[in-house]
Every structure is written in C-alpha cells, then in structure tokens.
Amino acid sequence: MTLSARVAAALAEDGELARAIPDYEPRAEQQAMAEAVAGAIEAGETLVAEAGTGTGKTFAYLVPALLAGRRVVISTGTRTLQDQLYHRDLPLVTNALERPVRRALLKGRTNYLCPYRTQVTAEAGRLESRALADRFQRLREWAGRTRSGDLAEAPDGTLDPMLLPRVTSTADNCLGQECPLYSDCFLMEARRRAQEADVVVVNHHLLMADWAVREGGYGEVLPGADVYILDEAHQLPETAAQFFGLTISSRQLQDLARDTRAEQLREAGDSPALGERAGALERAAAELRLALGPERREAWSLAATAAVIGAAESLLGALDALVAALEPQAPRGKGLEACHRRSGELAAGLRRFLGEAEEGETVRWLETRGQGFSLRLTPLSVAGTFHAHMQRHPAAWVFTSATLSVGGRFEHFTRRLGLESPRTLRVDSPFDYRRNALLYVPAGLPEPSSPGYLPQYLEQVAAVLRASRGRAFLLFTSHRALAIAADTLAGRVDHPLLVQGEAGQQRLLERFRAAGDAVLLGTQSFWEGVDVRGEALSCVMIDRLPFGSPGDPVTRARIEALRADHGNPFAQYQLPEAVITLRQGVGRLIRDASDRGVLVIGDGRLVQRSYGRVFRESLPPMPLTRRLEDVEAFFAA
Structure with missing residues (x-):
C-alpha cells in the first residue's frame, strides 16, 4: 500500500484517528493536504501548502510524516506552538497510529x-x-x-x-x-536526544541559528533529516534575514564586561586591569547609547552624526583594549579564553559595521529601546542563502501556514525564500464564513493618514462594542494608536479593558477568556498565534491596512533596491506583505465551526482603492457591509 493510501485510511471515518480520538471528524480539506504532504515525502520534493483556519494542518502533516517512517525535523514559529506540538499533538497522533517513535524537543x-x-x-x-x-x-x-x-x-x-x-x-x-x-x-543532553530521535521539534529561530552556525564553519546543532516540515512558514523570510545578518547589541557588550569581571575573579585575581577594561567597555557602550538619543529605528546613514560616530569609534577602541588585555591572560582559564574570543569577534563585527557596508546586499541600521541599542547589518534578500542551505540538505520540504498566498498565488512567498518550482496547494477553511461572519467597513471615515481619522474610528469602535457587548480584540498597527485608543475608551466602555503591556500576553489572554465580555487592545504580538474560541471573542477590529512603514530602514532599503532594479516595490513587496499581515489578524476571529463574529476594518481603502480587491480576494468569503445597522442586527440575531 502506498503512503498516500495509508494516510487516507488513517484519516478516514473508520480510520485509526477516528478510533482513538473522541469527536474526531474527517475533513476533506485535511485529507487533501495530507495526501499532498505524503506525495512530497515519497517524491522527495518541495511542497508549499496553505491551509485555512480549521483545516487541521498539524494532523495533516503529522500523519504522513509518522507513517513514512523517515527522520523528521518539524519547525514552528514560536516556542508556545513548539511546546503544544511536542506535548499535545505529537503524542496524540503517535498513540492513535500506534507507531511509537523516539521524539525530542530542542530549543535555543x-x-x-x-x-x-x-x-x-x-x-x-x-x-x-x-x-x-x-x-x-x-x-x-x-x-x-x-x-x-x-x-x-x-x-x-x-x-x-x-x-x-x-x-x-x-x-x-x-x-x-x-x-x-x-x-x-x-x-x-537535549542536543544528544535530538541526534538520536526520529522526530525533532524545533522553532524557526533555532533552525536559522543552526544554519548560520554551519555557514560560519562552527559545526551544527540539529541532526540531518529526510523530511523538513516548517509550520507558520510565513515568518521564515524575516527570521532568516535576522540570522543571516550581523547584530552588535549593548546586551552582548554588557554580558562580555560582566563575564570578564567574573572570570578575572575566578582565574586571574592578580590582574585587576581586566576589571578596569571591562568597566571602560561598559562606559563606552553607555556613551554610545546616550549619543544615539531617543528611542528610534532608522538607517545608520541618518543617525551617524559626528557625536554618534565618535562614540562608536570610542566603543571600538574600548573593545580593542579589552582584547589586548585578555590576550596574555587567556591561557589561564577556559573562561578567560572564551572572553578573549568573544571580545575579538565583537570588535571585528563592529569594525565591519562601521566600515563600508556590502553595497546593494545589506542595509545598515540601528534600533534603540530603553537603555539598550542594536547595530545591525541585514541582508536585503535571503533567497540565495536559503536556497543554498536547502540544497545542502537533500530532503522532502513542506512549508505550511494559514497565510502564504496573495490573491490565491504563492509567488511572493516562494520568491523571498528562493524556492524553485515547488508543488503548491491551497486548501480553504472548512468554516462557513458566509453564514457565521460579517465584514464591516465603516462609511464616511477619512483617510487613515488624516489627523481626524483615529478619533472618528474610535467613535465607530465604541458603537460596535455596544452592539457586541464587548467580546472584542482591537488590533492596531502602531503602539501610538493603541495608547490613544486605551485613553479614549477607558471611560466609555462598560466592559473589562485589557491593554497590551499591562501584563504578559498569556496572562492577558487568560483574563480575556475568563471575563467573557472583555475588550483587549493589542499590536503586532496579538495579530497571530493567538487562539480564543467561543463567544468570548466575537469581534475583531483592525484600525488600518497594515502596510509597513516606509520610514522603516529595512523596508525603505528593499523598496529602493526594487526600484533600482526597475521593479514595482508596491506590487512586488509592500502590497503582498500587507495582505499576509492582514490575513493573520483576520484569522483571530473564527477559530471553531460554531464561532460567529464581525470583522471591522476601519480603512476605507479596502473598498475604495483598486488594490483593495487584492486584500478582499485574499480574505475568507464573508458578506461586506458599510452600515452599522447590519452589525447591530448580526449581533441581535
């Protein structure tokens, strides 16, 4: 029997999963995806599979992966999803299939x-x-x-x-x-277990860190595999860019200074100069942070005033001085030896950052937050590097997420990762959005760039909250808009108001579920990976179409690179990225077949601009209204 046939039997109405899992229901969408995954494994090919909310994509890739009897690495977008997969989903499917496997969980x-x-x-x-x-x-x-x-x-x-x-x-x-x-x-010990396991569950940060380590010639962390399954794959291009670039952070410098002092006390007590050099490094890092001024995220070329350059060069001098002081002491202990190596690597990295950046290949930028800073060189494209790593690991590759396509097409995602002619599959959600959801785009609001937009949008928000009786996520594209909304709604909403930053994400979600009628205000971290089922979440409101800020240094550099190459930055980059981000936010609304809810998008460009059609065609099929009365009727029904 072929792998595809065994997978179909396992997922059938009378199959192994139905016999072992209470309330299991076969889904045609899940079976279609599982069959495609089985085909990719058998052929050793690359599959890009988009599975709408409710498809059951985790089972759709676990069943063929386990039945194939191959060595498998599964990578997820977050540690939370990683734990859920390892502790809940994987044991459930292995027990149902009665195929015990050696499995391992590996984190950074x-x-x-x-x-x-x-x-x-x-x-x-x-x-x-x-x-x-x-x-x-x-x-x-x-x-x-x-x-x-x-x-x-x-x-x-x-x-x-x-x-x-x-x-x-x-x-x-x-x-x-x-x-x-x-x-x-x-x-x-965790790495040893991973090397011996049949199935290893990791996350994208660890996978990309492993590839970056191999690229630098420092060996490897993860075992080789016959099958790589990358869930929440829409996150991969940005995660890869982070790890294939260069970062010099105040945290790294502070850790080096602290470790140098500790190792000097342990291994070189007669060399107090080491502690003095470590202190000088800390002071130089603090001086650079002071010179960089208020919190910001921008291109180095815009920030590099004479004072900033002088502070950065002083920091490099402090690093070089620490390298020189550690060199004669390094043989006295492994801790001092490690500090010597680290100081040399940081000095080389900072020297590279301050030198001539790789023309046309990277963007040189900085970010300041609180008392810390990061100096970064980020590649404009990871396609070539990512493709080269895949070539070094001949295997079946499965990329899956609920949001990989734009207008039903996958070119944007495949181009960013350098995937050459993969199989593709798009499976719609089995949920009945036409009956159970409503899209409301308020009429009469000004353009989101207008100074009067946010107050008028929040008037609409308050009206919808009265109809929904709370039970809502308010998702914003900026922290500034969130702060204004929190202040504006504080005295006007007769429901618990939960604001991102007041507590950790999981604690806020626990309060939201427990309250039953709460209103939660969040930015990017609540747009994806958040699952609230039932009536407690009956409305999701998004303030504007989530186009990336053209002032962001990485976004601006990618736009300029496309323009220089005679491309269309809006059509090729800005619009597809915004569509995928919006789809993630929309995906919070309907999480179960019995869920009902209203999606509010306060940005009239969704229906007034020609590119709004691309957004609408990428959303689940739900009725659209511009009348508040229809929203009130929906909730009253």
Missing part, C-alpha cells in the same frame, strides 16, 4: 539553565536586590530537581530579566566541551 540555548553560569553567579555572590537573590535561590533549588533544565518549567516568578543572563549561556559565552560542568549540561 537561552531556554535552558546553564549549571556553570549558575555556579559562577553563586560564587560571585553579588545580586542587586534581596528579591533577585531569592529568585536565584529558588532557581538553584529547582536545578537540583529538574531533568530537562527547560526554563519553561521553572517555578513561577523566577524568570527575572535581570537574572536570566546569569543562569543561561549564549553562543558567545558557552565553554562547550571545555566546560567543567559539561557532563551536567541540560542543553547538551
């Missing part, structure tokens, strides 16, 4: 407690407050009990942002096999 190194760095922190004995010391002690006690060292399982309240860098390692400061506590390393 900062997700695991590092015994060595925990010990160094304990020996240093200097924490900023009693509360931080208490959290550290609770983590140490947990370290003696845990088998995985996965910080997702750590006691509540212990994962303080100030503490995490002192109990986890980075690629920069890990001592590898030279570590005195190597045999106790949770990360290395």
Whole structure:
C-alpha cells in the first residue's frame, strides 16, 4: 500500500484517528493536504501548502510524516506552538497510529539553565536586590530537581530579566566541551536526544541559528533529516534575514564586561586591569547609547552624526583594549579564553559595521529601546542563502501556514525564500464564513493618514462594542494608536479593558477568556498565534491596512533596491506583505465551526482603492457591509 493510501485510511471515518480520538471528524480539506504532504515525502520534493483556519494542518502533516517512517525535523514559529506540538499533538497522533517513535524537543540555548553560569553567579555572590537573590535561590533549588533544565518549567516568578543572563549561556559565552560542568549540561543532553530521535521539534529561530552556525564553519546543532516540515512558514523570510545578518547589541557588550569581571575573579585575581577594561567597555557602550538619543529605528546613514560616530569609534577602541588585555591572560582559564574570543569577534563585527557596508546586499541600521541599542547589518534578500542551505540538505520540504498566498498565488512567498518550482496547494477553511461572519467597513471615515481619522474610528469602535457587548480584540498597527485608543475608551466602555503591556500576553489572554465580555487592545504580538474560541471573542477590529512603514530602514532599503532594479516595490513587496499581515489578524476571529463574529476594518481603502480587491480576494468569503445597522442586527440575531 502506498503512503498516500495509508494516510487516507488513517484519516478516514473508520480510520485509526477516528478510533482513538473522541469527536474526531474527517475533513476533506485535511485529507487533501495530507495526501499532498505524503506525495512530497515519497517524491522527495518541495511542497508549499496553505491551509485555512480549521483545516487541521498539524494532523495533516503529522500523519504522513509518522507513517513514512523517515527522520523528521518539524519547525514552528514560536516556542508556545513548539511546546503544544511536542506535548499535545505529537503524542496524540503517535498513540492513535500506534507507531511509537523516539521524539525530542530542542530549543535555543537561552531556554535552558546553564549549571556553570549558575555556579559562577553563586560564587560571585553579588545580586542587586534581596528579591533577585531569592529568585536565584529558588532557581538553584529547582536545578537540583529538574531533568530537562527547560526554563519553561521553572517555578513561577523566577524568570527575572535581570537574572536570566546569569543562569543561561549564549553562543558567545558557552565553554562547550571545555566546560567543567559539561557532563551536567541540560542543553547538551537535549542536543544528544535530538541526534538520536526520529522526530525533532524545533522553532524557526533555532533552525536559522543552526544554519548560520554551519555557514560560519562552527559545526551544527540539529541532526540531518529526510523530511523538513516548517509550520507558520510565513515568518521564515524575516527570521532568516535576522540570522543571516550581523547584530552588535549593548546586551552582548554588557554580558562580555560582566563575564570578564567574573572570570578575572575566578582565574586571574592578580590582574585587576581586566576589571578596569571591562568597566571602560561598559562606559563606552553607555556613551554610545546616550549619543544615539531617543528611542528610534532608522538607517545608520541618518543617525551617524559626528557625536554618534565618535562614540562608536570610542566603543571600538574600548573593545580593542579589552582584547589586548585578555590576550596574555587567556591561557589561564577556559573562561578567560572564551572572553578573549568573544571580545575579538565583537570588535571585528563592529569594525565591519562601521566600515563600508556590502553595497546593494545589506542595509545598515540601528534600533534603540530603553537603555539598550542594536547595530545591525541585514541582508536585503535571503533567497540565495536559503536556497543554498536547502540544497545542502537533500530532503522532502513542506512549508505550511494559514497565510502564504496573495490573491490565491504563492509567488511572493516562494520568491523571498528562493524556492524553485515547488508543488503548491491551497486548501480553504472548512468554516462557513458566509453564514457565521460579517465584514464591516465603516462609511464616511477619512483617510487613515488624516489627523481626524483615529478619533472618528474610535467613535465607530465604541458603537460596535455596544452592539457586541464587548467580546472584542482591537488590533492596531502602531503602539501610538493603541495608547490613544486605551485613553479614549477607558471611560466609555462598560466592559473589562485589557491593554497590551499591562501584563504578559498569556496572562492577558487568560483574563480575556475568563471575563467573557472583555475588550483587549493589542499590536503586532496579538495579530497571530493567538487562539480564543467561543463567544468570548466575537469581534475583531483592525484600525488600518497594515502596510509597513516606509520610514522603516529595512523596508525603505528593499523598496529602493526594487526600484533600482526597475521593479514595482508596491506590487512586488509592500502590497503582498500587507495582505499576509492582514490575513493573520483576520484569522483571530473564527477559530471553531460554531464561532460567529464581525470583522471591522476601519480603512476605507479596502473598498475604495483598486488594490483593495487584492486584500478582499485574499480574505475568507464573508458578506461586506458599510452600515452599522447590519452589525447591530448580526449581533441581535
């Protein structure tokens, strides 16, 4: 029996999944996708599969992957989805198919407690407050009990942002096999299990980090595989750009200075000059942050005033001085040796950043946030690099997400990743949007760029919330708009108002579900990967079409590159990216066959501009109205 036939049998009304999973219902859309995945695995080909909400795409790729009996790497968009897949979905399907497999969960190194760095922190004995010391002690006690060292399982309240860098390692400061506590390393144990597993579950950040490490000639983290399945694949182009570029951050510099002091106390107590050089590095980083001024994200060419360049060159001088001071001390211990290597790599990276950027290939930009900064070189395109890595791993490749196409076509996604003539499949959602959803585009609002737009849009929001009795997500394309909306609605909404930033995402979602009539205001982090089923979420409102800011340095550089190549930046880049982002936000509304809801898009360009048709054709098929009365009737029905 072929793999496709075995997959069809397993997903049938009387198949293995139906016998093992209560309330299982066969779905034609799920079966179509599973058959396509099976075909790609058998042929060793590349498949790009878009599966609408409710398709059951996780089972659609797990069933053929497990029945094929091949070695599989599955990568997801976030750690939350990674945990869900590993702890819930994968065991459920393996048990239903009665095919026990060796499986492993592997995350990036900062997700695991590092015994060595925990010990160094304990020996240093200097924490900023009693509360931080208490959290550290609770983590140490947990370290003696845990088998995985996965910080997702750590006691509540212990994962303080100030503490995490002192109990986890980075690629920069890990001592590898030279570590005195190597045999106790949770990360290395997780990697060992991954090398031995039949199915390894990772996330895109780890996958791209592994590729970047291989590109640099530093070995590998992940095992080879026969099948690669990349879920939430729409995130891959931006994640790849992040890892195939260069970043010099104040966090890296501060970690290096702190580690140099700690290792000097452990291994070179007679060399206080090391601590002085580490202090000079911290001061130089702080001076650069001061010179960069208010929080911003912009091209280096716009920020590089004489004061900024001078501060950056002083920082480079401080790094070079630390390299020189560490060189004679490095042989005295592995920790000092690692600090010497790291300082040299950071100096080389900063020298590259301050030199002539790779003309036409990268964009040189900076970002400041709070007391920190990042200097970045980002490739304008990852297509060639991504394609080359796929060529180095001959396998079946499956890229899947609910949002990969624009107007039913996949060219934008495949071009950005350099995928050459893949199989493609588009499976619509099985949900009845025509009956259960309504799209409302308010009439009479000014253009979103108008100063009067936001107040008038929020008037419409308040009216819809009265009809929906709360139960809504308000999604915004900027933090500024969110802040204004929170202030405006605070005294006008008779329902719990939950605002992004007041608490962590999961805590806000728990409050939202528990309240039953709450209104949640969020920006980008709530546009995707958020699942609220039932009546608690009956309305999603989006303030404007999510075009990327032309002032963003990476966006602007890509626009200029397309224009220089006689392309059409709007049609080839800005419009497709906005369509995919909008579809992610819209996907929050209907999460179950019994869900009903109203989608509000406050941007009249959706119906007034010619390109609005591309957006509308990419959305689920739902009736469109411009009358508030229809919204009130929908909720009253």
